[in-house]
Amino acid sequence: MKLDKVQISHFRNINDLSLTAHESLNVFLGANGSGKSSILEALHYLGFARSFRTHKHKSVISHDKPGFTVFCSALIEDGIQQKFGISRLSNDSCIVNINGNKSSRATDLASYLPIQIFTPQSSDLLLGSPKLRRRYLDWLLFHVEQSFNLDFQVYSRSLKHLNALYKSYQPKQGLDYWNDxxxxxxxxxxxxRENLLNDHLIHLINSNLKDFLPEFSFEISYYRGWEKGYSLSDAVLKNRQRDQKNGFLSVGPHKADLRIKTQGVNAHEVLSRGQLRMLVAGMQLAQTQYLHAQTDKTSIFLLDDVGAELDEEKRKVFISRLNTSDTQLFVTAIDIKQLEFLENYNDKKVFHVEHGQVREEI
Ligand SMILES: Nc1ncnc2c1ncn2[C@@H]1O[C@H](COP(=O)(O)OP(=O)(O)OP(=O)(O)O)[C@@H](O)[C@H]1O
Known part of the structure; x- marks a missing residue:
């Protein structure tokens, strides 16, 4: 699915903006504070119902406005059009609109629009908590395996119940039910997760990294969240006494992690910041490649301030690999000089951003 028309209202310094996106590559150029990242942030709301810069929805609503709206039409195969929208009001309520049907569940949009983002914070994928690396795998499973979403919801619910029982004075009631x-x-x-990683992703990531970081070789593995040689139910039992004392379950896929090493050492302890970003770029590109190979979905890729993140050679490799993976790209930069190599790309639109407004270059 590719975004076609985009309308953004009352989002940060964007009062009212309309544009028709290019199906392949869209470049947004503008000075600091002109509103480039805000455009990507608004598009991010369509895929995640949240910002990538703040947890507070209120902060992105334009000052003195009651709420913001992001709306888009998107083209799927055979020219069929779908319409999506999200509004958030300052009282924190959320209205999602999918082809005219309203819903208050922010996550309903996510399955339609696979959005990925690469920002100055992207190296958090390697430096941050395991939750981010689990999300990396789960985003892909969510889009590729229909049953994963239900498994995940039921697991999260049973974990909540089990933790509540561990904390309660009558831990017996319902324990076996939720445990099973x-x-x-x-x-x-x-x-x-293990099949996705071992059978597909590791190969794709490593082949991207041969281009992105040829001087390194990487060992990527999955820690499933409990001891080797045990079934999950045995591991839960083994830890039960201690976990009941602490009031939460310490084993299970909610404790899983993705481990990335180079020559036996954690990659984040060896690589420079720029190299870490390239590692993340290789991982994200692998997501796109796998999504494209397994489904008829195409990813919408947001690249914020790519000039500040990667040197020219790496920028070139990353964008050209994304471009050949049939993604729809939205790229921001302060100056076209940072993206000079894009002059060779005929299939693109360039937008100049000023004070929250865009002007398409003709
Ligand atoms: N809630 C808000 N209401 C109105 N304006 C806001 C709000 N939040 C932020 N702004 C302003 O919106 C502008 C857009 O910022 P944005 O981060 O999109 O700029 P940018 O073009 O990406 O800049 P840079 O190149 O510095 O990253 C800034 O001038 C900021 O001060």
Missing amino acids: ILCQKGESISLK
């Missing part, structure tokens, strides 16, 4: 569900769904989530 948790272990069954937990094993299934774990297997799906």
